[in-house]
Amino acid sequence: GSAQLMSRPALHYTATNTWLNDPNGLVYNQGVYHLFYQNNPFDNVWGNMSWGHATSEDLLHWTEHPVAIACDEQEDVFSGSVVVDEDNTSGLGTLENPPLVAIYTSAFKEGSGLQGTQAQSLAFSTDSGMTWQKYAGNPVLNRGSAHFRDPKVFRHEGSDGAFWVMVAVEAQHQQVVLYRSDDLKAWEYLSTFGPANATGGEWECPDLFPLPVDGDPDHVKWILVVNINPGAVAGGSGGQYFVGHFDGVRFIADTDSLVQASADGTVNLPDCLWLDWGRDYYAAVSFSNAPNNRRIMIGWMNNWDYANSLPTQPWRSSMSLAREVELTTINGLPRLVQRPVLSPGFGRNIHTVQDMEVGSSPLALPDFDTAQVIDADILPGTARVVSLTLFGATRLSFDAATHQLTLDRRNSGHTTFHEKFASTESAPVVLEDGILRLQVIVDHGSVEVFAQGGKVALTDLVFPGPGSVGTELSAEGGTATVRKLTVSAVS
Ligand code: FRU
Secondary structure (H helix, E strand, O other), X not given: OOOOOOOOOOOOOOOOOOEEEEEEEEEEEOOEEEEEEEEEOOOOXXXXXXXXXXXXXXXXXXXXXXXXEOOOOOEEEEEEEEEEOOOOOOOOOOOOOOOEEEXXXXXXXXXXXXXXXXXXXXXXXXXXXXXXXXXXXXXXXXXXXOOEEEEEEEEEEEOOEEEEEEEEEEHHHOEEEEEEEXXXXXXXXXXXXXXXXXXXXXXXXXXXXXXXXXXXXXXEEEEEEEEEEOOOOOOOOEEEEEEEEEOOXXXXXXXXXXXXXXXXXXXXXXXXXXXXXXXXXXXXXXXXXXXXXXXXXXXXXXXXXXXXXXXXXXXXXXXXXXXXXXXXXXXXXXXXXXXXXXXXXXXXXXXXXXXXXXXXXXXXXXXXXXXXXXXXXXXXXXXXXXXXXXXXXXXXXXXXXXXXXXXXXXXXXXXXXXXXXXXXXXXXXXXXXXXXXXEEEEEOOEEEEEEHHHOEEXXXXXXXXXXXXXXXXXXXXXXXXXXXXXXXXXX
């Protein structure tokens, strides 16, 4: 293919010159959001796994910092989390200056004496996350497994007081394992969840957190996030979740969030609960200590199917936008709703359409030279298909007969860098009062779609070529009405 240089995303975090994958150690502390991430400090393909580091005050604009936790001769530093150890339970800081403690997976190398083992280790910072020291007693939790990784730790107020809870995976057994600790150093086994629902790949990067249902503090449910690769709904990598209850020992999924396997042991993937229906939202986990009890997640905007081949340089890969998640009753069941975090007044409105009918001749919209957000309320009316075309030939369409929202990137520009890249992804969407509500965030290299106020999310990478221009809305087989459509430029 052509060696066209891709523009760097305007709103999505990239490491300046290097490779990144999973977000790690998402934590809010002293007014600053920290994004650590799987990083190869020396190259733009996977390897030499270390924790890179960036910070932001608005979750949109990030500043890169030096590598926080580096690989060494003994270990690669795989995914994990960070907690603010407010009471200095670990003794790794002081009460006056509580430490940030990272709980990460040591992937032990040849010559380490633990070669091939994955176990959990600590690193700590007493300067607000800028420099880190590995704990001398590592690893702190070793069960002799080669696939035990991605610890997410949170503070839990139990009936017997507060303690730390870790969720991690036995990746090849499709299991989430839970442990507890008083000091982050000594861990006691609690329970195992899974296999359940999508099990066609390794389970990775779990998360467990409470959320009020419809904002009611007296009605709290727990969400267990389980990323899976391959075997996600759009193929390859993706994130599923379960709704249930955590009693301090066990996570018990509500039966309505569990899918019955058929006789041959398979489940119908669209019946599982998915964070995103696209190809490129993986390893999503949430921030610790986000202000005002908000639950904010970030995913790696990529898919292991083709991650190492993306046609960008010198960087490779980006993070998704931060998404605020809430639990809302939909058809009588508590389900996640996700909205991208776009600070108020974030954008400059550059185009508005109001109460306009769209028939056989398409409605032209302004083109993209920076990141843009399209908000649209559309009545499909008599149209069979309503489509938003981006970059000339990337097509987001709603089919009124099947109620499927489909993103087709087969003609999106550069697609041949990997045989698995060209694809179409679909998600079921239920109109509300006959209205299709879309929020589409278009940046250099990606399209993130939130439908019906965030009930459905669909994220795909796209790499438009030199001729990939033109944005328009069209209707086929009838007339649709654009109730309101705005385009905002964001930088
Ligand atoms: C998920 C993952 C994790 C692992 C990390 C290694 O993308 O495979 O399970 O900790 O990436 O970079």
